[in-house]
Amino acid sequence: MAILLTSGTRVLAVNATGAYGGGQVRAMRGFGTQVVAHVAPGRTGEIEGLPVFATIADAVKATQASAAAIFTPAAGVRDSLDEAARAGLTLAFAAAEFVPVHDVLRAAQQAREAGLWIVGPNSSGMASPGQAVLGAIPPGMTRPGRIGVMGRSGTLTMNVCRALSRAGLGQSSVVHIGGDVVCGRNPHEWLGLFIADRQTDLVVYLGEPGGTKEYAMLDAVRSAGKPVVALVVGRHVPKERRMGHAGALVGSERETAAAKIDALAAAGAHIARSPDEVVEIAGRLLGQPAPTALESPA
Numbered sequence: 316m317a318i319l320l321t322s323g324t325r326v327l328a329v330n331a332t333g334a335y336g337g338g339q340v341r342a343m344r345g346f347g348t349q350v351v352a353h354v355a356p357g358r359t360g361e362i363e364g365l366p367v368f369a370t371i372a373d374a375v376k377a378t379q380a381s382a383a384a385i386f387t388p389a390a391g392v393r394d395s396l397d398e399a400a401r402a403g404l405t406l407a408f409a410a411a412e413f414v415p416v417h418d419v420l421r422a423a424q425q426a427r428e429a430g431l432w433i434v435g436p437n438s439s440g441m442a443s444p445g446q447a448v449l450g451a452i453p454p455g456m457t458r459p460g461r462i463g464v465m466g467r468s469g470t471l472t473m474n475v476c477r478a479l480s481r482a483g484l485g486q487s488s489v490v491h492i493g494g495d496v497v498c499g500r501n502p503h504e505w506l507g508l509f510i511a512d513r514q515t516d517l518v519v520y521l522g523e524p525g526g527t528k529e530y531a532m533l534d535a536v537r538s539a540g541k542p543v544v545a546l547v548v549g550r551h552v553p554k555e556r557r558m559g560h561a562g563a564l565v566g567s568e569r570e571t572a573a574a575k576i577d578a579l580a581a582a583g584a585h586i587a588r589s590p591d592e593v594v595e596i597a598g599r600l601l602g603q604p605a606p607t608a609l610e611s612p613a
Contacts (some may be wrong), residue, residue: 317443317446317487317488317512318443318463318487318488318490318505318508318509318512318515319382319405319406319432319441319488319508320382320406320441320442320443320446320447320449320488321443321446321447322347322349322443322445322446322447323349324348324349324381324382324406324447324449325349325351325378325379325380325381325382326343326348326349326350326351326380326382326383326384326447326449327350327351327352327353327354327371327374327375327378327380327382327383327384327404328340328350328352328353328354328365328383328384328386329353329354329355329371329383329384329385329386329387329395329399330354330355330385330386330387330388330391330395331353331355331384331386332353332355332358332362333386335386335410336386336410337362337363339384339386339410339450339451340353340363340384341363342448342451343384343447343448343449343450346447346448346454347446347447347448348447348448348449349447350365350384351365351374351378351380352365352366352367352368352374352377352378352380353365353366353367353368353374354367354368354369354370354371354373354374354383355367355368355369356369356370357369366378370398370402371383371395371398371399371401371402371404372398372401372402374402375402375403375404380404381404381405381406382404382405382406382407382408382449383395383399383404383406383407383408384407384408384410384440384449384450385399385407385408385409385410385411386410386411387409387411388411389411389412389413389414389415389436390415392409392411392414392418392419392422392436393414393415393418393419393421393422395407395409396409396422396425396426396431396433396499397421397422397425399426399431400422400425400426400428400429400431401429403429404431405430405431405432406431406432406434406441406449407426407431407432407433407434407499408433408434408435408438408440408441408449408450409433409434409435409436409437409438409493409499410435410436410437410438410440410450410451411435411436411437412436412437412494412495413437413495414436414437414495416495416496416497419436419495419497419498419499420497422499423497423498423499423500426499432499432500433498433499433500434449434450434490434491434492434493434499434500435491435492435493435495435498435499436493436495436498436499437493437494437495438450438469438491438492438493438494439451439452439469439472439473439491440452440491441488441489441490441491442454442457442486442488442489443487443488443489444457444458444459444460444485444486444487444488444489445458445459446459450491452472452473452476452489452491453473456473456474456476456477456480457476457477457480457485457486457489458480458483458485458486459485459486459487460479460484460485460486460487461485461486461487461514461515461516461517461601462479462484462485462486462487462515462516462517462518462519462597462601463486463487463488463489463508463509463512463515463517463518463519464476464479464486464488464489464490464518464519464521465489465490465491465492465502465505465506465509465518465519465520465521466490466491466492466519466520466521466522467491467492467493467494467502467521467522467523467528468491468494468521468523468548469491469494471521471523471546471548471590472489472490472491472521473491474590475519475521475546475590475593476489478590478591478593478594479519479593479594479597482594482598482603483603484594484597484598484601484603487509487512487514487515488509488512488515490505492505496525496526498528501528501531502520502522502528502529502531502532503528503531503532503535506518506520506532506535506536506539506543507535510535510539510540510541515541516541516542516601517541517542517543517544517597517600517601518539518541518542518543518544519543519544519545519546519593519597520532520543520544520545520546520579520584521545521546521547521548522545522546522547522548522572522575523547523548523549523572524547524548524549524570524571524572524575525570526570527569527570529547529575529578529579530569530575530578532579532582533578533579533581533582534582536579536582536583536584537582537583539583542585542597542600543579543583543584543585544584544585544586544587544593544596544597544600545576545579545584545585545586545587546586546587546588546589546590546592546593547572547575547576547579548572549572550571550572550573550576585600
């Protein structure tokens with residue numbers, strides 16, 4: 316099973332007319348995702364066999380889509396997300412980095428009120444292995460299984476999934492929450508979905524320095540009823556230095572990796588210090604010890 320994104324999810328490609336967006340849509344379709352239409356104001360006809368609509372609402376009416384992959388540039392992401400919420404979509408992935416903070420705050424509030432789950436902004440996307448990909452998480456790094464994975468860093472998320480997959484430990488769904496200061500949905504919200512999913516047996520959380528989002532997870536970790544494995548990288552990052560992207564900035568002791576690790580451990584999370592330890596701990600907890608010689612997934 317998967318959370319939110321399945322083989323039956325019908326997806327709109329929004330403003331995916333450039334080289335990057337177009338390439339991602341072709342890859343998503345190649346991976347089996349049901350991309351049913353493009354939304355591109357000012358365009359008509361078809362793009363690579365898919366109909367083009369001027370608005371998300373028009374596309375939803377014609378295709379019964381429930382999700383969107385949004386490739387709108389940063390300055391327009393709020394408008395695209397607001398449009399997605401008004402059209403009744405339940406899932407939207409926003410790729411753009413450096414979306415203005417107040418734009419994300421407003422869009423996230425409207426999305427929650429409308430029941431829309433936002434992946435991103437500044438995200439590599441979401442995948443439900445063996446079913447569908449929303450964004451740029453390569454299926455070759457994942458495999459179907461019963462581990463939910465969510466992370467703040469796209470690169471770390473994909474590499475941990477690859478390590479789990481090589482060890483035969485598959486994933487139910489994988490979510491790159493987003494690397495900007497404000498995310499459309501926060502870790503504790505995604506954790507709640509994984510906890511409620513009966514076919515997710517264990518959850519992996521991948522954190523980093525900066526922000527305080529992990530602290531909102533603590534009550535859910537304590538009462539999860541299933542194991543939570545946490546890897547928070549950047550234990551040696553100096554304060555007030557941004558590492559990699561906007562969200563990875565330590566402004567206080569509470570925002571350091573060490574403080575987050577201590578808090579998660581006190582709440583009952585199983586703490587890993589490296590991707591290899593994530594694999595080892597997850598395998599042990601699920602009764603599937605990692606092999607000594609890891610093989611690439613088929």
